[in-house]
Amino acid sequence: MENTHNFFIPKTNLIGVGAIKDLPNQLLSWKLSKVLIVTDKNMIKLGYVENIEKILKSLFISYDIFDGILHPNPTVSFVEDGLRYFKQGWNVFKRDYKLIISIGGGTNHDCAKAIAAVAVNGGSIIDYEGYNKITKPMIPLITINTTAGSAAEVTHTAIVTDNTRKVKMVITSALLTPFISVNDPIFMTTMPKEVTSSSGIDVVSHAIEAFVSTEAFPITDALALDALRLSFEYLPRAYENGNDLEAREKMMYANIMAGLAFNSAGLGYVHAMAHQLGGFYNGAHGFNNAALLPHVFRFNSTAIPEHRILKLCEAMGTVTHHKEQAINIIIESIKNLSSVIGIPGKLSMMGLEEGDIEELANNVMQDICTLTNPRQGSVEDIIDIYQAAL
Numbered sequence: 001m002e003n004t005h006n007f008f009i010p011k012t013n014l015i016g017v018g019a020i021k022d023l024p025n026q027l028l029s030w031k032l033s034k035v036l037i038v039t040d041k042n043m044i045k046l047g048y049v050e051n052i053e054k055i056l057k058s059l060f061i062s063y064d065i066f067d068g069i070l071h072p073n074p075t076v077s078f079v080e081d082g083l084r085y086f087k088q089g090w091n092v093f094k095r096d097y098k099l100i101i102s103i104g105g106g107t108n109h110d111c112a113k114a115i116a117a118v119a120v121n122g123g124s125i126i127d128y129e130g131y132n133k134i135t136k137p138m139i140p141l142i143t144i145n146t147t148a149g150s151a152a153e154v155t156h157t158a159i160v161t162d163n164t165r166k167v168k169m170v171i172t173s174a175l176l177t178p179f180i181s182v183n184d185p186i187f188m189t190t191m192p193k194e195v196t197s198s199s200g201i202d203v204v205s206h207a208i209e210a211f212v213s214t215e216a217f218p219i220t221d222a223l224a225l226d227a228l229r230l231s232f233e234y235l236p237r238a239y240e241n242g243n244d245l246e247a248r249e250k251m252m253y254a255n256i257m258a259g260l261a262f263n264s265a266g267l268g269y270v271h272a273m274a275h276q277l278g279g280f281y282n283g284a285h286g287f288n289n290a291a292l293l294p295h296v297f298r299f300n301s302t303a304i305p306e307h308r309i310l311k312l313c314e315a316m317g318t319v320t321h322h323k324e325q326a327i328n329i330i331i332e333s334i335k336n337l338s339s340v341i342g343i344p345g346k347l348s349m350m351g352l353e354e355g356d357i358e359e360l361a362n363n364v365m366q367d368i369c370t371l372t373n374p375r376q377g378s379v380e381d382i383i384d385i386y387q388a389a390l
């Protein structure tokens with residue numbers, strides 16, 4: 001029986017409270033002359049960029065800062081602005097950037113991945129939409145993560161919005177894997193409540209979608225289930241008190257584990273459908289996921305084996321031996337967690353307009369996340385799910 005799997009992960013991952021302190025050791029061996037920092041103005045204001053600047057200065061590494069990421073969900077224009085900045089640095093100083101360091105959450109890491117890939121491969125980021133279109137290794141990337149999270153700091157996917165088509169492009173390639181990721185919860189305590197809940201429920205969505213994916217295998221299963229356990233236990237605490245470092249640390253682990261699970265197992269309809277909402281209305285990714293999750297799970301449940309449904313239910317805190325009961329408990333648990341952490345539960349509250357649903361549903365069918373959904377549906381099925389979540 002042939003049944004093989006690829007498992008993707010950054011080469012080095014610095015993890016835990018104070019993990020940033022090991023970054024200088026990691027950088028030493030690179031013998032770098034100049035790097036590009038990709039970030040946004042808020043990260044500068046919070047002092048996180050200064051933290052990295054101090055490390056670079058202590059190692060006599062010169063740097064430039066591109067802080068042109070203006071809002072969550074990176075757009076093609078942010079990537080193009082970043083590329084212009086990159087090329088400017090190249091020409092003026094006659095020295096290549098040997099490394100890019102992104103500081104922030106998924107938006108900044110995705111934008112940095114796109115800049116790093118197009119800088120080497122040429123053309124536009126739009127040329128690389130889909131699976132495995134990138135042919136040359138990108139500029140090596142170090143991701144300093146401040147959310148928990150999209151897990152973009154450990155994954156080989158970049159999500160970039162093409163505003164002309166109102167589509168969130170999914171760009172996936174092993175060549176987009178960051179070289180070093182840094183997940184230090186100290187960088188996560190300043191996340192506002194809304195970001196904690198939106199990114200936290202994204203972790204839950206990643207874990208569930210990776211576990212029910214057609215490409216799931218024992219390693220991704222273990223990561224997904226433990227990520228779920230941690231999220232249900234610690235996300236309400238992290239939401240309630242952002243300075244609860246234990247809760248922040250547990251959510252950081254949940255983020256990494258769920259991220260590594262979906263990075264190799266893939267996602268499903270929740271993300272395929274949320275991506276379209278993001279492209280149309282630019283709302284919080286996690287909030288779109290939260291509204292879709294119960295309805296997509298109900299739709300998928302007929303295609304998920306009983307023993308796997310029971311495991312999911314157990315990871316959310318309830319042991320039962322009946323599939324139907326477990327399905328209802330899972331759906332209620334997701335809704336309950338969402339309401340505890342202040343998530344608007346309906347897509348109408350996220351800007352979805354009924355008249356747009358047909359176009360959104362048609363776009364869903366082009367999203368590569370649909371490929372690993374456990375149950376394949378029609379455009380009409382997708383329309384029904386959007387309607388149910390409205």
Ligand SMILES: [Fe+2]
Nearest residue numbers: 150202206271
């Ligand atoms: Fe996500």
